[in-house]
Amino acid sequence: MxxxxxxxxxxxxxxxxxxxxxxxxxxxxxxxxxxxxxxxxxxxxxxxxxxxxxxxxxxxxxxxxxxxxxxxxxxxxxxxxxxxxxxxxxxxxxxxxxxxxxxxxxxxxxxxxxxxxxxxxxxxxxxxxxxxxxxxxxxxxxxxxxxxxxxxxxxxxxxxxxxxxxxxxxxxxxxxxxxxxxxxxxxxxxxxxxxxxxxxxxxxxxxxxxxxxxxxxxxxxxxxxxxxxxxxxIPDEAVIASRAFAEPIGRLEDLQLVVRRLSDELCQTLEKRGEGVRRLDLIFRRVDQKGASLRVGTAKASRDHVHLAKLFDEKIETVDPGFGIEEIVLIANHTEALVEKQTVAKGIEAEDESVDLSQLVDRLTARIGEDRVYRLAPVHSLVPERMTRKISPLAPLSGSTWPENLERPTRLLDPPESIMTTALLPDHPPVSFIWRRIRYKVTKADGPERITSEWWLGDEQKMIRDYYRLETAEGSRFWIFRDAPMTEGGRWWMHGFFA
CATH class of the missing domain: 3.30.70.270 (Reverse transcriptase/Diguanylate cyclase domain)
Structure with a gap:
C-alpha cells in the first residue's frame, strides 16, 4: 500500500x-x-x-x-x-x-x-x-x-x-x-x-x-x-547500479537474481572509490508507473555484495510486481571510506582479531528494525533502572563494569509489578507471596538491601527501597522490594528474576 x-x-x-x-x-x-x-x-x-x-x-x-x-x-x-x-x-x-x-x-x-x-x-x-x-x-x-x-x-x-x-x-x-x-x-x-x-x-x-x-x-x-x-x-554523489528490461519481469527468483547482480556491480564501483556502503536503497519501477522501494542499512561500511543482496531477500517478497517490473535501481545513498585490512599472512590467521558481528547486526536490523537492535552498557548507579543504557551493538567497549560483589538479577521488569506478601516482622523477608495470581512459598531469603534516591544527581523525589532475594520451594529465585518501611505503609513489588 x-x-x-x-x-x-x-x-x-x-x-x-x-x-x-x-x-x-x-x-x-x-x-x-x-x-x-x-x-x-x-x-x-x-x-x-x-x-x-x-x-x-x-x-x-x-x-x-x-x-x-x-x-x-x-x-x-x-x-x-x-x-x-x-x-x-x-x-x-x-x-x-x-x-x-x-x-x-x-x-x-x-x-x-x-x-x-x-x-x-x-x-x-x-x-x-x-x-x-x-x-x-x-x-x-x-x-x-x-x-x-x-x-x-x-x-x-x-x-x-x-x-x-x-x-x-x-x-x-x-x-x-x-x-x-x-x-x-x-x-x-x-x-x-x-x-x-x-x-x-x-x-x-x-x-x-x-x-x-x-x-x-x-x-x-x-x-x-x-x-x-x-x-x-538521486544525489549526484550517490553510487548507482540499474537494470532496464526489454520484457517486464515479476517472478521472485528473477528479482532476487537481478538484485544480486546489481549488488556485485555496485560493490565493484565502491571498491574503485575505496568506499563501503552504509545505507542501500532499492527501487522497483513497474510498467504502470507505480513502484516500490526498499531500504537496508549496515552497522559498518561494507562491500560484501553477497551479504548486501541477502539483506533484501525477505523484503523483496513484499513487493507487488503488478503487470511487471521494467526497471530496478540500486542506490548507495550513504557511503564511508573503507580500507582493506590484511588478516592473514603466510597462511597464518591473526589470533587476536575480534569476531565481526556486523553482518549479524545487519540481518537483525533488516528484519526487526534499527531501534530494536542494541546492546546494554554499564552505568555507575545503584538504582536498578539506571544501571544500563542502550548503545549501538557495535560500539567500542567503554571499559566501565558493574561491581563484582553486587548481585543483580538477569532480567528486570519494567515497570515493577505489584505483589501480595506475608511478612512476620517489619525488616524480615516475606514467608510467602502472590504474584500473577500464583502463590509462592519462600524457603530461603536474603536482605534487606536498602537503595535510596541519588540526591547528587538532582533527584527531587525521595525514594526508599528495601530489596530482598528470595528462593521458592520450586527453586525459582526472585528479586522483590518494599517501596517504604512497613511502618509507613510500604507496598511490595516484583522487580526481577535470577538465572
Whole structure:
C-alpha cells in the first residue's frame, strides 16, 4: 500500500534567508518582494510579518507604512528551488523516494520504510522535529495518495490520514486544496462551489466543460482515483547500479537474481572509490508507473555484495510486481571510506582479531528494525533502572563494569509489578507471596538491601527501597522490594528474576 508524506514549508523563502544569512532576528518582520511592472509586491512573509497584518500580494509601500522597520529582500525563486532540492536530498534519510514539490514542499513515499522509524506517527514526528530544529517552519500529512496529503498538509490540520480515508479527509476542504489556478478557483466561487465535496458531486461532463480537464485530473488525484507519479531525486554523489528490461519481469527468483547482480556491480564501483556502503536503497519501477522501494542499512561500511543482496531477500517478497517490473535501481545513498585490512599472512590467521558481528547486526536490523537492535552498557548507579543504557551493538567497549560483589538479577521488569506478601516482622523477608495470581512459598531469603534516591544527581523525589532475594520451594529465585518501611505503609513489588 502506497503511503506518501507531503511536507509543507509555509514560510520557506524567509526561513531560507534566515538560515543563510543569520539575520534579521525572528522577532523582526521579514518579507521577500517581486516586481510586477512598476509595482513591488510581497511574495512571502515570515510569521512575525504575518502577525502584524502583512500578506502575500500586498504592495510594499503599504507594508512599509504599516511597519516602518520592515526588512525587505528581493525574491529569488531559483535560489529557493535549489535550496529546496538540497533539503529534499537531506530527506532521503527517511525514504529512498523523495522529490521536491516547488515552491514550498517535498514529497516522501514512505511505503516499506516506516517500520524503521517505529511507525508512521514516530516518523512524522521525527521528520517535523528535525526540520523545525533547523529553523524551518513545517507541517506534514500522510495519505495513500500525494494529492490528499498535499491538501491536508496545507488546508487541513496535517497528521495521518488512515488508509482508504482520503475521500473523507479531502471532501470538507476548500477547492483551493486541489492545486488549481486562481482563475479556476474564482470561477468556482462565482458559481457557489466552495468545497471539494461540492465539486465531486457535480456531473463530470458539465464540470469539465466549465472548469477544464485539469480540474478533473486534480480532483481524481486528490480522491485517489488517478495515479500521480513521484520521480525520486538521486544525489549526484550517490553510487548507482540499474537494470532496464526489454520484457517486464515479476517472478521472485528473477528479482532476487537481478538484485544480486546489481549488488556485485555496485560493490565493484565502491571498491574503485575505496568506499563501503552504509545505507542501500532499492527501487522497483513497474510498467504502470507505480513502484516500490526498499531500504537496508549496515552497522559498518561494507562491500560484501553477497551479504548486501541477502539483506533484501525477505523484503523483496513484499513487493507487488503488478503487470511487471521494467526497471530496478540500486542506490548507495550513504557511503564511508573503507580500507582493506590484511588478516592473514603466510597462511597464518591473526589470533587476536575480534569476531565481526556486523553482518549479524545487519540481518537483525533488516528484519526487526534499527531501534530494536542494541546492546546494554554499564552505568555507575545503584538504582536498578539506571544501571544500563542502550548503545549501538557495535560500539567500542567503554571499559566501565558493574561491581563484582553486587548481585543483580538477569532480567528486570519494567515497570515493577505489584505483589501480595506475608511478612512476620517489619525488616524480615516475606514467608510467602502472590504474584500473577500464583502463590509462592519462600524457603530461603536474603536482605534487606536498602537503595535510596541519588540526591547528587538532582533527584527531587525521595525514594526508599528495601530489596530482598528470595528462593521458592520450586527453586525459582526472585528479586522483590518494599517501596517504604512497613511502618509507613510500604507496598511490595516484583522487580526481577535470577538465572
Amino acid at each position: 502506497r503511503r506518501v508524506v507531503s511536507l509543507y514549508l509555509p514560510t520557506w523563502p524567509t526561513d531560507r534567508i534566515r538560515r543563510k544569512f543569520g539575520d534579521p532576528p525572528r522577532e523582526k518582520p521579514l518579507v521577500t518582494v517581486i516586481k510586477q511592472g512598476s509595482r513591488r509586491l510581497i511574495a512571502s512573509a515570515c510569521p512575525t510579518a504575518q502577525r502584524v497584518g502583512l500578506i502575500e500580494g500586498m504592495a510594499v509601500a503599504k507594508a512599509q507604512a504599516m511597519v516602518p522597520d520592515l526588512h525587505i529582500i528581493d525574491s529569488d525563486p531559483e535560489g529557493e528551488n535549489a535550496s529546496l532540492r538540497q533539503l529534499a536530498e537531506w530527506a532521503i534519510r527517511f525514504s529512498p523516494v523523495v522529490a521536491p514539490n516547488p515552491p514550498d514542499g517535498i514529497w516522501i513515499d514512505i511505503a516499506g520504510v516506516e517500520h524503521l522509524f517505529g511507525g508512521e506517527e514516530a516518523l512524522l514526528k521525527k521528520l517535523i522535529d528535525r526540520v523545525e530544529n533547523n529553523g524551518i517552519h513545517a507541517r506534514a500529512a500522510i495519505a495513500d495518495v500525494p494529492g490528499a496529503a498535499w491538501a491536508v498538509a496545507r488546508f487541513g490540520k496535517g497528521g495521518i490520514i488512515p488508509s482508504g480515508r482520503a475521500v473523507d479527509a479531502v471532501s470538507t476542504l476548500p477547492v483551493q486544496a486541489l492545486r488549481l489556478s486562481p482563475e479556476t478557483v474564482s470561477a468556482m466561487h462565482r458559481l457557489g462551489v466552495e468545497r471539494v465535496g461540492q465539486l465531486a458531486a457535480m456531473p463530470r461532463a458539465p464540470m469539465v466543460r466549465r472548469f477544464g480537464h485539469e480540474t478533473s485530473l486534480r480532483l481524481d488525484q486528490a480522491l485517489g482515483h488517478a495515479f500521480e507519479l513521484i520521480t525520486p531525486i
